[in-house]
Amino acid sequence: MPNRAYLALNFSGDPNDQPRAQTIVAAASTCYPILWWSIFGLTNIATRTEGWEDDDSNPVPVEVPTLLTTPAMARKRIHARQDLFYTYFPSTVAPIYQQWQTLVEQLDAPFIQLFTDEICMMSEPDPTNTNVDRYEYDFRAVTTYVRAFEEAQVEDWMKLLRQVQIDLDLHTLSLTYLQWENGTYRTLSTSEIEAEIGYRLRGYGWERPVPWSDD
Numbered sequence: 001m002p003n004r005a006y007l008a009l010n011f012s013g014d015p016n017d018q019p020r021a022q023t024i025v026a027a028a029s030t031c032y033p034i035l036w037w038s039i040f041g042l043t044n045i046a047t048r049t050e051g052w053e054d055d056d057s058n059p060v061p062v063e064v065p066t067l068l069t070t071p072a073m074a075r076k077r078i079h080a081r082q083d084l085f086y087t088y089f090p091s092t093v094a095p096i097y098q099q100w101q102t103l104v105e106q107l108d109a110p111f112i113q114l115f116t117d118e119i120c121m122m123s124e125p126d127p128t129n130t131n132v133d134r135y136e137y138d139f140r141a142v143t144t145y146v147r148a149f150e151e152a153q154v155e156d157w158m159k160l161l162r163q164v165q166i167d168l169d170l171h172t173l174s175l176t177y178l179q180w181e182n183g184t185y186r187t188l189s190t191s192e193i194e195a196e197i198g199y200r201l202r203g204y205g206w207e208r209p210v211p212w213s214d215d
Contacts, residue, residue, distance in 0.1 A: 002029035002030050003029070003030055003118040003119055003121055003122050004027050004028060004029050004030075004118050004119075005027065005028045005031070005032050005033075005036075005114065005115060005116060005118065005119050005203075006019050006024050006026075006027050006114075006115040006206075007024070007025050007026045007027070007036055007112065007113070007114055007115075007203070008020075008023045008024045008025060008112070008113055008115060009023040009025060009107065009108070009109035009111070009112060009113075010023075010068060010109060010110070010111035010112065010113040011023075011109050011110060011111070012110075012111075013068065013110065013111050015046040015047065015048050015066045015068055015113065016048055016049060017113070019113070019115055021206060021207045022207060022208065023109070023208075024206035024207065024208065025103060025107065025112070025206070025208055025210070026103065026202065026203040026204065026205060026206070026210065027203055027204055027205075027206050028199070028203040028204065030119070030122070031119075031163050031164045031165075031200075032114075032116075032119070032145065032163060032164070033164065033199070033200060033201055033202050033203040034085075034160060034161070034164060034200065034201050034202075035085075035096075035097070035100045035201050035202045036114060036202075036203065037145045037146055037148060037149050037160065038077060038078055038081050038085065038100075038149050039069060039073070039074035039077050039078060039104060039112065040067045040069055040074075040077070040114065040146050040149075041069070041073075041077070041146065041150055042143065042146055042147065042150055044067045044068055044069045044146070045065055045066075045067055045139070045142060045143060045146065046065070046066050046067065046068055047063050047064070047065065047066070048063070048064050048065070048066040048115075048116075048117065049061060049062070049063055050062045050063075050064060050117060052121075052133075060133055061133070062120075062125065062133040062134070062135065063133070063134040063135065064116055064117055064120040064135050064138060065116050065120075065135070065138050065139045065142045066113060066114060066115060066116060067113065067114040067142065067146070068111050068112075068113045068114075069111065069112060070110065070111055070112070071104065071107040071108075071109070071110075071111075071112055074104050074107065074112055075101075075104055075105060077149070078100070078101055078104055081149050082097070084149065084152055085097065087152075087173070088157060088161070088168070088173060088175065089175075089201075093197060093201065096197065096198050096201050096202060096212075097201075099198075099202060099210075099211045099212045100201070100202045102211040103202070103210060103211055106211075116138060116142065119138070120135045120138045123135060123137050123138060124137075141159075141163075144156050144159050144160065145159070145160045145163075148160040154168075154170060154173075158170070161175070164200040165177070165178040165179060165180065165185070165200075166178065166200065177192070177193045177196065177197075177200075179192070179196075198212065
């Protein structure tokens with residue numbers, strides 16, 4: 001089973017709440033869809049404290065990043081950042097952007113939260129002077145991805161796109177869609193891009209209805 005990221009409703013505002021199947025509004029495997037970052041700001045980055053186990057089944061407290069905002073702020077940011085998104089993506093993906101807007105418009109909880117826990121499991125924690133394993137690499141990564149939409153730096157967009165296997169040319173801003181296969185990256189064909197782009201931009205649905213047909 002792949003490690004997943006989740007976007008889920010949060011009814012309390014507590015970043016340590018656990019997502020449930022009924023509260024997950026979108027999911028993604030081994031990456032973070034690009035449009036998820038369009039709804040958050042740097043002040044929305046928070047810390048989740050989890051209790052994991054090491055290889056010997058001993059409990060290990062960990063700290064991982066999470067992001068928490070209100071649906072109202074999410075909607076405001078989506079509209080404000082639309083032009084920035086189309087700096088990098090063609091107008092042909094407009095239906096996907098509209099699906100994403102519709103999903104956010106339908107959020108029916110006080111907060112929306114991005115869960116990074118399982119993606120963090122794919123990296124290693126930084127050494128600390130405490131008994132808590134803190135995933136500093138992942139804190140730096142989510143800061144970069146939020147900053148891509150908040151501060152519009154091309155270098156941040158390169159890193160955001162790369163984690164969904166899209167290469168950005170710094171000079172032309174052209175995109176190359178890749179797929180990791182047999183120990184190397186392969187460039188996708190046009191038809192393959194059309195089949196993949198929805199997933200890489202907004203993820204896939206879980207148990208709750210979503211305004212698209214999953215690819």
